[in-house]
Every structure is written in C-alpha cells, then in structure tokens.
Amino acid sequence: MTLTSLNAISPIDGRYRSKVESLAPFFSEEALIKYRVKVEVEYFIALCEIPLPQLADFNASIYNELRKIYSEFTSEDAQKIKDIEKVTNHDVKAVEYFIKEKFDNLQLQKYKEFIHFGLTSQDINNTSIPLSINDAFDTVYYPELASLLEKLRVLSAEWAEIPMLARTHGQPASPTRLGKEIYVFIERIEQQVKQLQNIPYAAKFGGATGNYNAHKVAYPTIDWKAFGTNFVEKVLGLYHSFPTTQIEHYDHLAGIFDALKRINTILIDFDRDIWTYVSMDYFKQKIKAGEVGSSAMPHKVNPIDFENSEGNLGIANALFEHLSAKLPISRLQRDLTDSTVLRNVGVPYAHTIIAFSSTLKGLNKLLINKDKFAEDLENNWAVVAEAIQTILRREAYPNPYEALKGLTRTNEKITEKSIVNFIDSLEISNTLKNELKSITPRNYTGI
Template sequence: MKLSALTAISPIDGRYHNSTKDLSSYFSEAALINFRVYVEIEYFISLCELPLPQLKHFDNKHFDALRAVYIQFNDADAEAIKEIEKTTNHDVKAVEYFIKDKFSDLALDEFKEFIHFGLTSQDINNTAIPHSFKLAVQESYLPNLQELLSHLKERVIEWSKIPMLAHTHGQPASPTLLGKELQVFVERIEAQLTHLQSIPFSAKFGGATGNFNAHHVAYPEINWVDFANNFVNNRLGLNRSQFTTQIEHYDNFAAHCDALKRINNILIDLNRDMWAYISMNYFKQKIKAGEVGSSAMPHKVNPIDFENSEGNLGIANALFEHLAAKLPISRLQRDLTDSTVLRNIGVPVAHTLIALKSTLRGFNKLLLNESAIASDLEANWPVVAEAIQTILRREGYPNPYEALKDLTRTNQQINQNTMAEFIDRLNVSDQVKNELKAITPSNYTGI
C-alpha cells in the first residue's frame, strides 16, 4: 500500500497533514539526516579553521562546496544514506560514508579521515536534534502561538467593556468583564512563554564518554574544551553542556518539555472555558455553508474546534511528560533508550501545532451573544449582595452579611425591585440608599 495522507497510521501525517507538514523540515527522518550532515561538515570546517596540522593546507575555497552538501541536500541524498545504512546498520556511520563520497567527488580524498574525527555518534545526534528542535520552536511553534496570542489580545480589547456573570463552583458569582477573563489567559501564557524562552537548547559534544579522550591523545596541545565550546555555542548556536557521559543529560530538554506542557495546560483551560460559554449561549458560532454539526440533529453547531484542540493537547502533554521523565535517566555512561524516544519529539510538537490552529479557528467562528449575557446578569440580582453588605460594613451597619444572607437564600425571586425594597428597609441615610440602589449586576464589575 502506497503511503499517503489516507494510508498513514498517525493522524499527524494523515488527517492533519496540512496542519503539520511544515514540521517535516525539522523532525522527519530526512530532516534528521540533513542536520547530521550539517553538523559533520561544520565540524570539519572548524577543524580546518583551528587548524589541525594535517588540515593546515586545506584550501578554504572548498568551504562553499562542502556547505552546499547540506544546503542543497535533497531526497535522493537522504535515500543514498539510507541505502548505505542497510550495510552499516548504523545511521550516523552512514552519514560519515556519504560525506566521504562527496569528498571524493571534490577530489579531497586526502582529508577524508578527518570527517567525524574523534567523535562518537552522539556528538552528532546530541547537536543535530537540539538544533532541529530549536529551529522548530522558533520558526513554527512560536509564530503559531504568537498568532493565537495576538488574536486573544484583540478580543481582550474588543470585549473589554462587556459585563458578564462570573461562575465560581459552577454557581453565579460577582460579575466580571469578558475581556478581563481572556486577559487572564494572555498573562498566564506570556509568563510561561518567558520561562520557555529562557531555557537553553543544550548539546553534548565531547567524544565517546564526554572527556575528549581521542582528541586529547592525538593532539594533547590543543584546548579541546575551548574548541568545542566555540563550535557548539557560536557555530551551531546551542549551549554546550560541560560535563556529560556519552550523551547529553537532557535536563534542559526536559525543562523545555515541561514548559511546553504548562502552556498546553493553560490552553486546555482556555478551550474548556470557551466550550462552557458556548454551552451557556454566551456565544453563537458562524455557520459555514455545507457543514454538518451532527449526523442526526440538523440544528446543531458544535464547538468542535475547541474540543479538537483539547484532545490534541492532551496527547501532546502525555508525550511531553514521558520525554521529560525518561530522557534525563540513562544507565551509567549511556544506554540506547534515549535514541528511540528522542525520535518522537516531533509528535507532541505536531499535536500542539494542530491544537493551536484549532483554538484559533474556534475563536474565529465566535459570535458574541450580548443579549444572552445581559439576560443572565439580569436574572441573577443576588450577586450584588456582596457589594451591598460591603458598603454596609463600611457604614458600621450591624450584621450586614447575615442580613443579605437571609434575603438571598430565600426561595423568592430576587430582582431589582425586591433588592430596592430591601434597601429601603435599611436604617441608613438616603445618600447610602441611593448609592446601594445604583449597583446592578451589569455595573458591579470591579476594576
């Protein structure tokens, strides 16, 4: 069966392919191979620039040709490397042999043995994968999150003066402003986004067990720690971990996963609130010609985008949680469990991307139902009891809370008239009575 969006096992590459296809540039097998080629070639160029004695006469005019290998990397190159891997049964060694073939094409055979010089495969994987992850976060995740944030901020302004009944414990509570309630989510996301962006993209680079054993025994006069720091930090734009085993310890990678998970939790909270507001008829949804809300009930327009987002965020968080818990743990100087797990980093990022786009799509369908919001406020006059008893406290009125409690917990319908009658019976000045009567569910919204 030919692989396509219809035959893919995962909905990431199937049903949601249009939402996630850009991530192939960072997380596909071909992308990982390309990033490995990039690291290997930039490492060789750095050895030339050092220079190693045997590379002192390497003509830097060849640098552009070498860089063209990864810049112009294509599917045929990826397939060639996979063909080599059938023999080597080792993915990084296959990359090394591929580059050696390219050196032969450029008549650079005498320098081939300095490809992958002194390295272990994890020096390549633990720089290539953080590099790809960094690019995916910066070039795909953050722009999509910022687009949603910008939309939320627009709605905060648009709805900044819309009074709305609040609900605590599912019960009517002191009124609020619709825009302010969205601003809560804006502040939460921005706070966690600041934390996310403060976490370094860490990388390991130090030979078989992290000590530059092979480098040092061959060239003991070279400061390999300084070389590696310069290469990883300045050339690759990552943050080199100074003391490692054969692999990166992944603590900062785990911190990225945890930070992404926290942002996703906030988005789940947002999706559920918007779902609830729609169920309360505070919002209607735009109808698109030809769309069906239910296979059986023609009248329905379901909040499917918020539900879709919530489901995808849940899957993403389960994977982020596993990555964060598993990757920092490795037996002794390494085991192979990180390798297969790390290959899945694109999966939670993809589900998160689907969710971001779904939430934004849900917001774009919303139609504010001001009459329903106003009607709900008018039907809940008891919520001004807090305001009245607080002013009575200010005035030194005896037992104001208890007086309002007796009024609002009776079975009688509390409305503007019954509240006014209650106020008229209070032993306070006419000025205070007028102040109390001016309070309504629509204007008791705080700051």
Template sequence: MSLSPLTAVSPIDGRYHSATKDLAAFFSEAALIKYRVFVEIEYFIALTDTGISQLSRLSDKVALRSIYENFSESDAQRVKDLEKTTNHDVKAVEYFIKEKFDTLGLGDSKEFIHFGLTSQDINNTAIPYSWKEAFNSIYYPSINELIKELEGMAEEWKAIPMLAKTHGQPASPTRLGKEVAVFVERLGVQLNQLKAVPFSAKFGGATGNFNAHHIAYPANDWVAFGNHFVNDVLGLHRSQKTTQIEHYDNFAAHCDALKRINSILIDLCRDIWTYISMDYFKQQIIAGQIGSSAMPHKVNPIDFENAEGNLGLANALFEHLAAKLPISRLQRDLTDSTVLRNIGVPFSHTLIAFKSIIRGLKKLILNEDVIQADLEKNWAVVAEAIQTILRREGYPKPYEALKDLTRTNNAINQESIAAFIDTLDVTDSLKEELKAITPWNYTGV
C-alpha cells in the same frame, strides 16, 4: 500500498497532514539526516580553522556547506542505502560525506570527517539544533498568532459585563474581555519561562572527556574548542560535564514548559466550550458544513474539542519525554535513541491544537443578549457590594442581613433589592449609593 495521507498509520501524517507537513523539515528521517550532515560539515570546517585539517581554498568551505544547503531527498536516500550496509545511522552519514569529499577532490582530508567523535556528539547537537529551529520557525509564530487572537478578543470585549461562575454558581460579575485577558497573561508568563531554557547539547567524545582528541593533539584546548563550536558556531549551549550523551535536563524543562502551556490551553478550550453551551457565543455557520449527522440544527464546538484531545495527547508524550530522557544507565544506554525520534509527535499534536483553537476563536459570535439576560436573572450578586459598603459604614451584621435576603425563595431582582435597602436604618444618600449598584456596573477595576 504506498504511503500517503490516506494510508499513513499516524493521523499526523494522515488526516492532519495539511496542518503538520511543515514539521517534516525538522522532525522527519530526512531532516534528521540533513541536520547530522550539517553538524559533521561544520565540525570539519571548525577543525580546519584550528589548523588540524587543511582546506586549500576558501571556495572549499563554500563547496562543503553546499552539501547540506542543497541536501536533497535523493541524498537522504543514499544515506539510508549506506545504512543498510553499516547498520549504523551516523556511520552512514560519515560515509556519505566521504563520498562527497571524493567528488569535490578533497579525498586527502576525508579522514578528518567525524574525527575523534562518537555518534552522540552528532545526535546530541543535530537534534537540539533541529528542535531550536522548529521552535523559531513554527512554534513561536504559531503560539504568538494564537495569543494575538486572544488579545484582540480581550480588547474588543473589555467593556462587556458578564456573570462570573465560581463552583458553577453565580458569582460577582466580571468582564468578558478580562476573562480572556487572564489566558493572555498566563500564556505570556509561561512562554517567557520556556524561552529562558537553553537548547543544551553534548559534545565531548565517547564518554564526554575528549579522550580521542586529547590523545591525538594534547596541546590543544579541546574544551575551549567544543565550547566555541557548540555555543558560537551552532548557537546551542554546551553542557560541560557529560557522559556519552546529553543529560537532557534542559530538554525535559522544555517539555515541562510546553506541557504547562498546553494545560492552559486545555483550560481555555473547556471555558470557551462551556460559554458556547451557555449560549454566550454563537458560532459562524460555514456553508456546506454539517454539525451533526442526525440533528440538522446543531453547530458543535468541534474545534475546541479537537484541540483539547490533541493537547492531551501531546502532554502525555511530553510527560514521558521529560521523565524518561534524563535517565540513562551509567555512561549510556540506547533507550533515549528511539524516544528522541518521536519528539516531533507531541510537537505535531500541539500545532494541530493551535490551529484548531485559532479556527474556533475566529468562528465565535458574541451573543450579548444572553449574557445581559443572565445578569438580569442574578441580582443577588450585588449583595456582596451592599454588605461591603454597610461594613464600611459600621452597620451592624450586614453580611447576615444580606444572607437572609438572598437565601429566601422569593425572587431577587432590582425591585426586591431596592425594597430591602429602603428598610435599612441609613441615610438617604447612602440608600441612593446602594441602589445605584447593578449587576452591570459591579464589575471591579
């Protein structure tokens, strides 16, 4: 059975293939190979800039860069074929590039490919580079699109008064737009924290000390070279003291930050789901679509449910990545290798969720009549306002007076509130001030 969206084991490459296919450019096996080739080529060119290895013409650099710029699926397959012999994925990349050097007439220089390096110098630069590229190309545009959608809703509904619910009970009124703006602010704060975390990389030889480089060329400042190559050429952040592998502390921080953003979005999904169940929102009906196989009247909030499920999956994996990757026995064990191959999985579930939330938000239709009716049924919420003003005026035991009124079994409405105010021993002007308070205007600043 050939691999296709119908035969894929993972729904990422199956049911949700259309939502995640762009991530193949960053997290697929072919992408990992391409990024490894990219690092090896740029490292070789960086060596030539120090005078260690020579390229006879500037055009040679252009030709070398074309190896990764024009990297094809057949090139990736060639590397996989070489790996069948080497049983080592990075060594297969080295042999592939040596073949390309022979084709370009650069065979005399090919022993400087992967010079002095261990495989983790390539993996721990290629993977954070691809991670960074995925953030810039996919994650940030997607989360910004979602936030922009929420910002539009917050602005559109900023004047809509709404009954708040604390502990599931009626509480002081708020405004619908402000409640959406809460999520805009939370996401913005966490997004800034995410962006502050460097994309760290390891580059320093077999155990992080440039042993091979130093023994071959002891006069060279290899730490300065490594810093320039990683920080300036690759645009990453070189960790200065490492074992054979990157310590992944900053990668774990990325995962933790992503998890917090996802948790905020789970909170959003549950709130919107609840507002839909309260009939505060209707959902646009798409022609031909079915909400329930048995109940024709239903239009289920499936986009928010789908998003919540995918965000939960993503967070479980981000949690494991953050907990596992910073731990490695002594100078290195291999457990990080297989785990790192899965970094695209939580990223994919996150992207699926983003698209589901955006789709769901675009379907929402404000049902203002129900929101207004809910306020009308809950005049008791103005009691806080009345007793606060009475406190201001020095009225004796205002809280207790309002508590007795609002906890009776009699209906609390505009008339009963007005009747209560008339019993107060206060000035007529103060009574008018109190009677002017309604569930629609008691919404704060």
C-alpha cells in the same frame, strides 16, 4: 505501498498532514539526516580553523563547497544515506560515509579521515536534535502561538466592556467582563513563554564518554574543552553541556517539554471555558454552507474546534510528560532508550500545532450573544449583595454580612425589586441608599 493520507498509521501523516507540513523540515527522518550532515561538515571546518597540522593546508575557499553538502541537501541525498545505512546498520556512520563520498568528488581524499574525527554518534545526534528543535520553535511554534495570542488580544479588546456573570464553583458570583476573562489567558501564556525562552538549547559534544579521550590522545596540547564549547556555542548557537556522559543529560530539554506542557494545559483550560460558554448560549457559531453538525440532529452546530484542540493538546501533553520524565534517565554512561524516544520529539509538537490551529479556527467562528450575557446578569441580582455589605461595613453598619446572608440564602429568587426593598428597610441615610441602589449586576465589575 505508497504512503497516502488514507493509509498512514499516524493521523499526523494522514488526516492532519496538511496542518503540520511546516514541521517536516525539522522533525522528519530526512530532516534529522540533514542536520547530522550539517554538524559533521561544520565540525570538519572547525578542525581546519584550529588548524590541526594535517589540515593546515586546507584551502578555506572550499568551505562554501563543503557547506553546499547540507545547504543544497536533497531528498535523493537522504535516500542515498538510507541506502548506505542498510549496509552499515548505523545511521550516523552512514552520514559519515556519504560525506566521504562527497570529499572524493571534490578531490579531497587526503582529508576525509578527519570527518567525524574523535567523535561518537551522540556528538552528532545531541547537537542535531536541539538545532532542529530551536529552528522549529523560531519557524513554526512561536509564529503559530503568536497568531493565536493576537486573536485573543483582538477579542479581549473588542469585548473589554461586555459585563458578564462570573461563576465560581459553577455558581453565580461577582460579575466580571468578558474581555478581562480572555486577557487572563493571554497573561498566563505570556508568562510561560518567558520562562520557556530562558531555557537553553543544550548540546553534548565530547567524544565517547564525554571526556575528549580520542581527541586528547591524538593531540594532547590542544584545549579540546575550549574547542568544543566554541564549536557548540559560537558555530552552532547552542549551549554546551559539560561534563556529560556519552549523551546529553537532557535536563534542559525536559524543562522545555515541561514548559510546553504548561502552555498546553492553559489552552486546555481556555478551550473548556469557551466550550462551556457556547453551551450556555453566550456564543453562537458561524454556519458554513454544506457543513453538518450531527448525522442525526440537523439543528446542531457543535463546538468541535475547541474539542479537537483539547484532544490534541491532551495527546501532546502525554508525550511531553513521557519525554521529560524519561530522557534525563540513562543507565550508567549511556543506554539506547533515549534514541527511539527522541525520534518522537516532533509528534507532540505536531499535535500542539494542530491544536493551535483548531482553537484559532473556533475563535474565528464565534458570534457573541449579548442578550444572553444581559439576561444572566438580570436573573442574578443576588451577586450585588457583596457590594452592598461591603459598603455597609465601610459605614460601620452592624452585622452587614449577616443581614445580606438572611436576604440571599433563601430559595426565593432575588430580583432588583427585592434588593431595593431590602435597601429601603435599612436605617441609613437617603444618600447612602441611593449609592447602594446605583449598584447593578451590569456595573459591579471591578477594575
């Protein structure tokens, strides 16, 4: 059966494939294979640079040809490695054999036993995966998040002076401004991004149990720890975790997943707020010709983009939670549970990218209903009570809170007229009365 959007089991590779195609070069099986090939080739070149005695005569001018093995890597190459894996039943060993065949083609047979020299599979996996994650961040994640944040900045500036009724515990509260409420989410996300960017992309590189046993027994005079650190940090651009067991301990990777989860949680909060504002009629939504809001109710224009975003963020967070909780745990020097889990790293990223796109789509459909903002403010004059009692405190008026409490905590509707009548009943100067009367729900919005 040929895989199509209709028969794919996962909606990521089915319904949503077009939205996450940009992640395929980093999280697909072919991508993982390509990154493994890259690490193996660069490792061989690094051994030549020491140089190991048996590689001292290796012609450096051939490095470019070696690097073409991964820089010009094709889907056919990936399939060839998968075919080799059917025989070896080992994915990383299949990569080694593939590169050895390439060496044969380049007439480099005498050097090919230094491919994967002294390494274990996890030296390749635990460098390939953080490399792919790092590249995915730079190429896809950060640009997508930046587009969403830029839209929020535009709306925050555009709506900066729109007064709105705040609601704490769902009840009318001191007024705020729409632009400021949008900016709260921008600031929250930016703070989390700063923390995220401070977490290193860590990699393990040290042989079967992390001690360079095979390296040291073969070449005891070489500082293999210094070599490994230089290779991981200078050649690959990652952070070298040392000491380790057979595998990377994944603590930094867990930190990355936790940071991504916090960013997603902030966006869930945002999606729910906007959804609520739509239900309150603060926003209308642009209507696209031909679209149907409900199969039964023709009038409906549902906030489906924010709902879609929330749902995808929830799935992403559930997976990020499992990844961050499971990966740092491995029995003794290594068990295999991390292997199958790491193959799913791209899944929560994909759901996150789908969510970013959905939120952005929803924002682009919003039409502000200024009349509804104004109506809610006008219907809730009680919110200026805080302002009045605060000024009365400033003036040392006796028991101002209690006086306002008696006015506002009744079942009678508080209107502009009732507020004015209350102010007029106070034994204060006319100047102070005029100051109090100048306060309205529309201008009592703080800084």
